[in-house]
Amino acid sequence: MGPVVGKGQFGVVHRASWRGTPVAVKKISIMGSRKDEIEKEVAIHRRATHPNIVQMMALGYQGKEAFLVMQFIEGPSLYTIIFPDRDDVEIPLDWAKKLRISREVLQAVTFMHGYNILHLDIKPANVLVDSATLRPYICDLGLAHIKNRNHMSQSSVNMKGTPSFMPPEALGPKKPGYRHTNKHDIWSVAGTLVELYSMKRLWGNSMDPISLMVLILTGQIDKPESLTAVDPRVQKILEPCFKRKPEERPSASGLLDQFNGLA
Template identity: 25%
Template sequence: MPGRGPTEPQNYGPYKITGKLGRGGMASVYKAVHAPDGKVVALKVFLAEQLTSPEFFRRAKREIVALQMCSHPNILKVHGFKLDASGGYLAVDFIDGQNLQELVDKGGKFNQDQLLRISRDVGGALAYCHARGLFHRDIKPGNIMVLRATGKAIILDFGIVKATNMTQISAIGGAIMGTLSYMAPEQFLGKEVDGRTDLYQVGLVLYKLATGEDPPPVSDLVEGVDIPDRPPPLKPIRAVNPSISEGMTTIIGNCIHPDPGQRYPSAHHFLDDIDKVSKGKPVAVVKAERTTKKFKIDPAAKVGKGEQTLKMTKAMRPPSLPPVAPAPEGHRKWVIVAIGLSPLVVLILVALVLYLRR
């Protein structure tokens, strides 16, 4: 485990750093101890330079709020947090284990029993989230940890979660967010996403675990602005891994249909088929007439403890956008002219400029 650098702080609030676990684009992650009670946690420390961006600030806040809403054995539990313009941290369960990407890279293909265990854990966590109007949107092998002692799977990284009923979790400027190799077509095209988007990603994760092969990026599948009518070009699973049953391959196929209406309509339906396969029962291909059905959120679902209590306080508001350097004189003229023109005329002018520059 990498140690701390000479200039890194020893403490964050009540948390004493004991080692560094890693660093990403938004945060560094440490192993830490909560001084008052000695509890070991993973401390995600948001980089202050990133939080000056309103978009990254909202993403950090979104993850905190989403995890506060959840209380499930297969979702990280929040133990404490701080977030303001000067920086912040998020203390969650410390997981002694490895993520699925590391496990498949090291150990190769998973067998069917392993797939069933992962499917139950991840499917159960997603069913819980979806009932509360939370859609993860970034399910991938690197965001699923497996406990070393028990084999239990835990979903990580709620940084780009979408919420249908929480005004304090907002989108990031309409940007398309996710991981290309695990992104559903509707997500890539900027269309409406829901729980079936997460199930598409689950299907690709199971494909990766069963075959050891990375799925192709969604950009290779999508042409134009419409959802494609064919599934991603994947290798036949049983040809690569004969230990996987026909039923399991059908489940994966039901997850990764490009049309959301021809996937499982909910995580509960997915779990029902996982249960059938575990008992040796056959499963059926999702029927095409489900294309007209909308994804439904359970209005009676109980909310997590933090759902109604965590508000967007002044300290948690995103900072103002930094001043932007003025554009070169030639570019300013184009902007001034474009403001007074209709969108159609602007598009024609842009196309003309691009043509003349060829």
């Protein structure tokens, strides 16, 4: 494998070559997961063939690690574009570019939901952006369950996703029979777009994750702090995505229609 091009809480991404093609290889711990569970979730990813979803190409194992061979995207994550470090190449985004990225991300989410596929961990770090074309690609589809089982093998907390982008119903203890729905993704993709348009962290910079979870779970805060920094046209579209009752949130296709109506 080639150089490391990305790191996350649950894995490292290398640039590599597979059958003569440049690829990204994500190495993740599969502690707590059976191979049949992983292969089922990777199969879901393979079904999601869309121009704005990173293509899954192959899967391999070594010990307690899985190697996911994926389409290589030459560019940073949306997180890096919004919150660049000192050494990162800055990619300025005007209104038109943000609007295009928004529409294409929502096209991908609409496609997934049309096939009853849930991501459960949409956030700026899981949207890669091609440096040359600015085309966004949703990545890590199907990995929320694997990450969750890995986390559960080391913790008593059962969560799928990243707390700051998770809806209230996904935080804390689950009622018997609870199942994730596509409204989880709606909350998460709206949070992603709030950060894109505000260029600020969703809930501000000062709150630690545990305190944030408690405040969201108990209803002490009901809307992200940075939503007020978003263009009023976008704010009007995204605000309903943060309704506490999942059934009151819009669909991905409804969001896409509204963004298509913006000039």
